[in-house]
Amino acid sequence: MSLSCSSTPLTLAGREIKAWISNIQQTAEYQSLMRREKAVYWMHKLHDKLIYEQHVTNVNTTAEEAFQLGKGVCQDYSHILLSILRSEHIPARYVVGLMEGEGYSHAWVEAYHDQKWYSLDPTNNVLANNGYIKISHGRDYQDCIVCKGYFSGYGPVEQEQNIRVSVRPIIH
Numbered sequence: 001m002s003l004s005c006s007s008t009p010l011t012l013a014g015r016e017i018k019a020w021i022s023n024i025q026q027t028a029e030y031q032s033l034m035r036r037e038k039a040v041y042w043m044h045k046l047h048d049k050l051i052y053e054q055h056v057t058n059v060n061t062t063a064e065e066a067f068q069l070g071k072g073v074c075q076d077y078s079h080i081l082l083s084i085l086r087s088e089h090i091p092a093r094y095v096v097g098l099m100e101g102e103g104y105s106h107a108w109v110e111a112y113h114d115q116k117w118y119s120l121d122p123t124n125n126v127l128a129n130n131g132y133i134k135i136s137h138g139r140d141y142q143d144c145i146v147c148k149g150y151f152s153g154y155g156p157v158e159q160e161q162n163i164r165v166s167v168r169p170i171i172h
Contacts, residue, residue, distance in 0.1 A: 005089050010140040011082040014064030020049075021087055035090055039111040039120060040127070042084045047125035050077060059141055074107040075141050077122040081109045082140065093137045095119065096144040100131030105146050110137060 007013065013021070024030050024045060033041055053071040063083040066076035078094055085092040091112035099106040099121075108121040108128050119128030136144045 005086050005091050006139075007083065007086050008140045008142070009062065010060075010142065011063050011079050011086065011094075013083045013087045014062075014067075017064055017067050017080065017083055018087070020067075021084055036111070036113040036118060038088060039085055039090055039092070039113070039118065042088075043081060043109075043120045043122045044125060046077060046081055046084065046122045050080070052077075052123060074121075074123040078107040078109050079140060081120065081122045085109070085111055093117075094140045094144055095128075095134055095137045096141075096146055097132055097134040097136075099133075105135070106132075107141070107144075108132065 030038070030041065049070070050066075051071040052073065054073055056069060057066050057072040057076050059075070061072065061076060061079075063076070063079040066072040067080050067083075082092050082094060093110050095108050095110050096105055097108075106121075106123075108119055108123070110117040110119050112118075119132060119134075121128045121132070135146055138144045
């Protein structure tokens with residue numbers, strides 16, 4: 001199992017993220033937290049700091065750029081949270097999947113503590129639960145692209161792919 005504390009070009013903490021981390025680390029509230037609590041704390045802080053807004057970033061926007069904008073979408077929230085957690089030496093990975101009630105892919109973060117991965121959704125400011133369906137995980141968006149693939153054969157030039165997921169409990 002790979003525990004990633006290494007940043008990627010998309011998750012590298014720049015000057016503004018580092019300054020924000022440093023300011024928060026100085027607070028007594030923060031200093032009393034354990035590793036898992038710190039990950040949840042950062043999720044809450046980040047959610048309060050950013051504004052969810054589509055079409056202001058793209059797949060090449062870095063954590064630092066989105067942080068400077070103060071807005072973005074789930075991949076931006078996740079890249080920034082990865083940047084923070086990795087700066088804190090908390091192993092963390094990018095996750096992409098589906099969320100109950102949504103028709104699109106969604107990104108969140110998993111942080112490692114006490115031999116377990118914990119799912120954090122900074123966009124919605126919640127711990128991910130059974131309403132989240134994980135498709136893949138990796139270091140950042142580039143490792144988890146879900147809308148990329150190959151088609152071989154005959155058919156119309158323009159095609160559309162629709163994905164639906166239905167989840168129900170299995171009773172034994």
